[in-house]
Every structure is written in C-alpha cells, then in structure tokens.
Amino acid sequence: MPLIGQLALALALILAAYSIVANVVGARRSIPTLLASARHAVWAYCAMVTAAVAALSVSLLRSDFSLEYVASYTSYSLPTFYKITALWGGQQGSLLLWTWLLSLFTAIAAFQNRRRNPEIAPYALATLAAVAIFFLGMLNFVTRPFDMLAAVARDGQDLNPLLQNYWMAIHPPSLYTGYVSASVPFAFATGALITGRLDDSWIRSTRRWAIFSWFFLTLGNLFGARWAYEVLGWGGYWAWDPVENAAFMPWLVMTAYLHSVMIQERKDMLKVWNLALIGMAFGLTLFGTFITRSGVISSVHSFTQSGLGPYFLTFLIVVVAAYAALLIWRLPKLRSPAEFESYLSREAAFLFNNLILVGIAFAVFWGTLFPVLSEAVRGVKITVGPPFFDKVNAPLALGLIFLMGFGPLIAWRRSSLDSLARTFASPAIFGLVTGACAFVAGLRQWYVLAALSLGAFVLGTIVVEFRRGVSARRHLVHDSAPAALVNLVAKNNRRYGGYIIHVGVVMAFVGIVASSFFRTEIKKSVHEGELFQVGPYSLQYLGIETTETPHVETSRARIEVRRDGKPIAMMLPAKLFFKRNQQPATAVAIRSTPAADLYVVLAGMDDQTGLVTFQIFLTPLVFWLWAGGLVMAFGTVIAMWPNVRERAAIAASLRAAAETPAVDEPLRRRA
Amino acid sequence: MARPNSGRRLARAVLLAALALALIVPIAVRAASTVTAQEVEEGLTCQCGCGLTVANCNHPNCEFSVPAREQIEAMLHRGMSGPQVIAFFRRKYGEKILSAPTTTGFNLLAWVMPFAALLGGGIFVAVAIGRWRAHPEIPAPAPESNAARSAGDDEMRRRLERDLREDF
Numbered sequence: 001m002p003l004i005g006q007l008a009l010a011l012a013l014i015l016a017a018y019s020i021v022a023n024v025v026g027a028r029r030s031i032p033t034l035l036a037s038a039r040h041a042v043w044a045y046c047a048m049v050t051a052a053v054a055a056l057s058v059s060l061l062r063s064d065f066s067l068e069y070v071a072s073y074t075s076y077s078l079p080t081f082y083k084i085t086a087l088w089g090g091q092q093g094s095l096l097l098w099t100w101l102l103s104l105f106t107a108i109a110a111f112q113n114r115r116r117n118p119e120i121a122p123y124a125l126a127t128l129a130a131v132a133i134f135f136l137g138m139l140n141f142v143t144r145p146f147d148m149l150a151a152v153a154r155d156g157q158d159l160n161p162l163l164q165n166y167w168m169a170i171h172p173p174s175l176y177t178g179y180v181s182a183s184v185p186f187a188f189a190t191g192a193l194i195t196g197r198l199d200d201s202w203i204r205s206t207r208r209w210a211i212f213s214w215f216f217l218t219l220g221n222l223f224g225a226r227w228a229y230e231v232l233g234w235g236g237y238w239a240w241d242p243v244e245n246a247a248f249m250p251w252l253v254m255t256a257y258l259h260s261v262m263i264q265e266r267k268d269m270l271k272v273w274n275l276a277l278i279g280m281a282f283g284l285t286l287f288g289t290f291i292t293r294s295g296v297i298s299s300v301h302s303f304t305q306s307g308l309g310p311y312f313l314t315f316l317i318v319v320v321a322a323y324a325a326l327l328i329w330r331l332p333k334l335r336s337p338a339e340f341e342s343y344l345s346r347e348a349a350f351l352f353n354n355l356i357l358v359g360i361a362f363a364v365f366w367g368t369l370f371p372v373l374s375e376a377v378r379g380v381k382i383t384v385g386p387p388f389f390d391k392v393n394a395p396l397a398l399g400l401i402f403l404m405g406f407g408p409l410i411a412w413r414r415s416s417l418d419s420l421a422r423t424f425a426s427p428a429i430f431g432l433v434t435g436a437c438a439f440v441a442g443l444r445q446w447y448v449l450a451a452l453s454l455g456a457f458v459l460g461t462i463v464v465e466f467r468r469g470v471s472a473r474r475h476l477v478h479d480s481a482p483a484a485l486v487n488l489v490a491k492n493n494r495r496y497g498g499y500i501i502h503v504g505v506v507m508a509f510v511g512i513v514a515s516s517f518f519r520t521e522i523k524k525s526v527h528e529g530e531l532f533q534v535g536p537y538s539l540q541y542l543g544i545e546t547t548e549t550p551h552v553e554t555s556r557a558r559i560e561v562r563r564d565g566k567p568i569a570m571m572l573p574a575k576l577f578f579k580r581n582q583q584p585a586t587a588v589a590i591r592s593t594p595a596a597d598l599y600v601v602l603a604g605m606d607d608q609t610g611l612v613t614f615q616i617f618l619t620p621l622v623f624w625l626w627a628g629g630l631v632m633a634f635g636t637v638i639a640m641w642p643n644v645r646e647r648a649a650i651a652a653s654l655r656a657a658a659e660t661p662a663v664d665e666p667l668r669r670r671a
Numbered sequence: 672m673a674r675p676n677s678g679r680r681l682a683r684a685v686l687l688a689a690l691a692l693a694l695i696v697p698i699a700v701r702a703a704s705t706v707t708a709q710e711v712e713e714g715l716t717c718q719c720g721c722g723l724t725v726a727n728c729n730h731p732n733c734e735f736s737v738p739a740r741e742q743i744e745a746m747l748h749r750g751m752s753g754p755q756v757i758a759f760f761r762r763k764y765g766e767k768i769l770s771a772p773t774t775t776g777f778n779l780l781a782w783v784m785p786f787a788a789l790l791g792g793g794i795f796v797a798v799a800i801g802r803w804r805a806h807p808e809i810p811a812p813a814p815e816s817n818a819a820r821s822a823g824d825d826e827m828r829r830r831l832e833r834d835l836r837e838d839f
Binding site for chain 2: 232233234235236239241269339340341342343348351352355356358359362363366367370374377378380381382383384385386387388391392396586603604
C-alpha cells in the first residue's frame, strides 16, 4: 500500500505538470486535441491522488505501523471511526486531504467546462494544477505521508484525545472544502485576467462555486465552534485563536465578494474590486494554512504544526505577487462606465456592506499579526486576545447588521427619502419596540439593546420583503398566497435564499450577543446525594460510575436535573483517560433548550474526601447560534439550487463573450 | 425638485459617524478601568498554553489559572483596584500576560489601525460614489402627496416585479 500511495503521488505530480503545459500550449495555439489531452491529464491526476488517499486510508484501517504516519496518529485500540478521521489528524494526511479535494474540484471544473469557456477554462485549469503542484511537491519531497519507519512499531502513539470527537470528523473536511473550493473562482479570475475576457462570464460560471465555498466555510467555522464548545470544556465556543481567525477571514471576504458581484452582474461595475476580493479570499485561505502549519503565532490548534511555514509563506507571496501583477497589468482594460445615481441606493448599501466586511477582516488580520509586528519592532512579546477582538469588532458588527436590513429593501439606482420612510417604518418600529421591551424586562447593556433592536429590524425588513414578493407574484400570475410564497422562493431562489441566510445570521448574532453577555458560571464541590441550585435548576449529584475499554477509562458522574421539583434530565459529565497516550480529557454534559444551555463539567474528584467538583455554566440563547447556522446552511442550499433562468443567463453571457474578441486576441494569435 | 446637496450631506454624515466611532472606541477602552474579579481574569492570558484568558482556561486543575484566580480574588478583597492587580501580574510575567494590547505607545497602533483603515475606506467609498454619480442633476422623486402615495406603492411593486425577474 505505501508503495502504491507514493507512486500515485509521484504520477499525480507529473500529470499535473503535464496538464499545465498542455492547457497553456493548447489554448495559445488553439489545438483542441491538446486541450482534450490536458483535461484527461486533470482527471488522471485526480484518480492518482484518490488512489493515494485510498492507500493511506487502508493503511490506517489496517494499523500498518510500518508507516510513520499511521504509527504517529493511531493505535491498535483506537476506534475504527477515528482511524478513518486520523487521515486529517496529522500534518501529511491533512495536506493529502487538501490536495485530494483540490484535484476533485479541478476534475469537476474540467468536466463542467469541457464545452464552455474555451478561452478562460484552460488557463483556469492550469492555475488549479499549479496550486496542486505546490501541494503535490510538498507531499512528494517535504512531508511525505508514506514514509516508512526503520522498524515496525509495536503499537501507534494514538490520536490526540482532543481530536477524538465526532465534530472533528466533520469540522476539518468542511473547512478544507470551503478553503479549497475558493480556488476555483480564483482560478477562473486568473484565467480571465490572462486572456483578457474581463466581462462577467467568469463570475457567472463560478457563482455556484463561490456559494459552495461560502457554504462550507460557514459550516467549517460553525462545526469548529461546536467542537470547541463540546470538547474544550470552558463553556465558550470562540476564543479568537489565530487559527480560528484564519478560518474566519476568508469567510468575511467571500461574503463581501458574494454581495459585490451582484453589482458587477447588474451594472458592469467594480470589476477590479471583485477580482481583488476573490484574490484576497484565496490568499487568505493560504494564509490560514500558513498560520496553522508554521507555528509563527501561538495557537491552541497545534495539532499540525511543523516546519512547513517557510514553504507556505513563499508560495503565498508568489501567488499574491503574481495575481497582483496580473491585476495591475489589466487595470486599463478593467475600467467600466461607472454610474451611481445616489448614496441612497442598493449598490451604495452593498459597497458599505463590503467596506464593513473587509474592515472586520482587516481588524482580525491586524490583531492576529500584531504580536509578530510588536516582537519585530519592540522586541516585546504581547498577546492580542478576545478583549481586543470583541471591542474592535462589536461596533462593526452592529453596522453590518443594520446594513443587512437596510440594503436589500432599497431600490437599485436610487430611492427617495419618502419611499425609504414608508418602506422602513414598520421594521423600524418593530425594532424599537423590541428594544423597549428588552429595556422594560431589565436589560441595561446598550450593546445588547442595540443588537436586539437591530436584529428585530432586520427580521422586520425580511418579513416586509417576503410579503411584498408574495403580493407582487400574486399580481403577476394570480397564485394563491401559499403557492405564491413557494413559487416566489423557487423562481427567485438566489434572492430569497439570501434573505433566509440573513434570518440565520440574525439568529446567530442574537445567540452570540446573549451568550457573551449573560453567561453565568459556578463551581461547586459536593458529596454524593447533595443538592445544589443553578439558576432555575436544582441539581443532585447521584454518584460516579467508572467504565473501562482497552482504549479509554471513563469516570462518569450522574446528575439529576430538576425544575420546579420535577426531574427533567439526567446529565452525565465525564472525565476520560486515554491509556495509550496517557492523556486526560473532559466530556461535558449539555442540556440545550432555546432559552438556555445548562453545561456541566466534571472538574475534579477527591477520592479521600469523596468530594466531587463541578463547573457549571448557564448560557442563555446559545441554542440560537447553532440554529442560526443551520438556517444559514438551508438558505445557502436554496440560493445554490440551479434554476432555468440562471442557466439561460450563463448561456447568454457565454454566447456574448464568445462573440466579443478578448482583449488579448492579438496576443493569442501571435502565439 | 433636485437635491444636489443631499448626497454631499450624507457623505458628511457618514464621515462624521466614522470619525466619532474612531474617537469613541479608544475612550470606551480607557473607560473600562473599573473592573471586577471576572474582568481582571478576562484581562489576563493564562500561561499554561491553553491560549485562553485566566477566566476561561479550560483546564479545571490548571497550575496557572486556578491559583491566579484565587490570588486575584484575594488582592481585590484586600482593596487593590483592578488596574493595580493587572499591573502586579504584568510586572511579574511581562506584557505578554495582558490579553489585549495596552492603549499607549506602539500598542496604540493595534487599536487605532482597524478604525483608521475603516475611516480611510469609508472616505474612499463616499468620494468614489460622489464621483460616480453620473447625473447629479437628475431630479429626485418629488415629495408625494397622499393621493400619490398609492401610486408610489404601485411603483414599489413594479420595482419589485422587475427585481424578481432579475433575481437580485
């Protein structure tokens, strides 16, 4: 198996290099057979990387401890499920997963574009293959997943206990999928810059890829937060760790991109900005990987740190410099007839939305790198932690939420103040009443009141927009109200999927604000049978049970939870001890309701006194963060769903592009 | 009637708001000087390697955060102020123990830059929109009478129907 895997990776590298040459030569000399051969090479290198993944997976499942990777990240007693997830539990495996996803997406893009985008696609595929060559080069020469040990190990060192959690099974693949799929729109943007096909055909062709990437970045961040919530045992879910920040920044920039491309599609403006945004998004995905691998900034995500930092940094600099050079080269051709009629227009609101999103991304970037800057300038190590990010981003988040309600309801081109007043009267009143109710209920924190008011305002605008849409649809085709609603969403899925995403964002925002401001924590040491009170709940500690498997020893406390005297739940927080790597871990117990989460950690046990210590968090509304994430995912699926009108628009855009000579037609002919 | 100055007024308002934001945030940062034990713990980074603050360290028996919390409680109980407690820990462990940069000297740059960048971006966007406004003399919709309001609703519906056809 190791030999097959290593051979497959070597062949993949050769095939990827061939596909670059064949794509570029085939495109410049217009040789269809060579372009077809290049596509076949893409599919072949995808098959080779798939074979390498299969080889490593089989080695992991068979506990082949002749392989260094298998011996480092698994053990005989590791459950089969985690033997599979160990594929991305270590450095080489996670790079292999990245490369595999990249090869899969490249193969899909090659298939999708076998008959369309004849000019841009070869350069886009060559760009994707160039990125793949970097990763394949690392896997072949620098950090090899199939390296053998001098002598077969008797047992492996086991997977880090923190990674033995089902959220870790889905968090890294989701995040990687988001990261890697961002390279497809980036590659098409690069292709557009190289060929001079600078209309919006590259945007329309990769729109679904961009949403797909955003979808998985959203899920990746959400799953990561959930993993932190369930595994780290501190009652929180986001600590502004550098690696968390590195995953958050591409999400912010991709969100800005998804909004600003609408202006280009609608008004043929902001071409440079959109190209810059997609370049930034891709650059930030590489930056995220650099942060994770390099250890340049201390992080809790130290599972995959290595000496790969310089390679990633060099690659990042080369990619950013090359892309910036292409963009600057094409600047004269990217000027478009810019027409803005008013500050009170949807396009202006989208621009300010972009400003805030990129502003937050910059603040996070700046805060993440500031310790490095401080050490370089002053020679003093400092920490930039949650208080900085919370204080800087909190006001920006309010601005963003406001624009989320304001932007979609105003007209393109311009709106009058009177029509604005009419449109926003009901949502504004709803927002103010919500804030007033919260004040009467006893809330005094200005930020919470503002967040609740703005959240209600945004929900109000969305309700108004749905109501108007249904009314307009009924006017157009005389549907019944429910049929009009369904057809409205089905036929305008991009728009209404977007509104559903906004509902999810508001839910998540309210959950984040409430859980940040009102989380309470108590620590209690009790004897068996003792009762104690946490908020509205009575908790009774009923004792500890210890179980043992060949892999892990578990001490599980039983706590009966009562409310108003009635038992409502049995909570089982536990302490785990992983035998192979001699490491303890915590398994928290969570009772989640829409009102609040009761979160219990078994903090310690004193065998002599019989006292058991629990750390308990009561976190209001945190449920809505996860629910909001699911609503965002649902809205994204709706927005991504193919519809006939969009296909027609893409076809028309591609036809128009084919009829228009590219900026570099002479360059191509010269070649 | 045309409102050629409305855009400029709005641009000014946006700039003023951004400027106010840039001023308010550092003030708000300084205002956080009256602190409780929880806030002191939030202001210090745990040195056990968890990457979290002393308040949030996830190791129940952490060798750093557990005694640090007890020490903070005791120091506050003895009448020391929050800043004094934080200064004590800073003297003992260095600046890296603070969970956020100070607001003096070079560190002030950490706080100012995000807002300065946003302000610069805001000015750029406002000026760009001002330049892009191709036809500032186009009359804005006239103030509507009550009778015209239902016509306005029709216009809104037409706009929505047009949007729906284009799915934006």
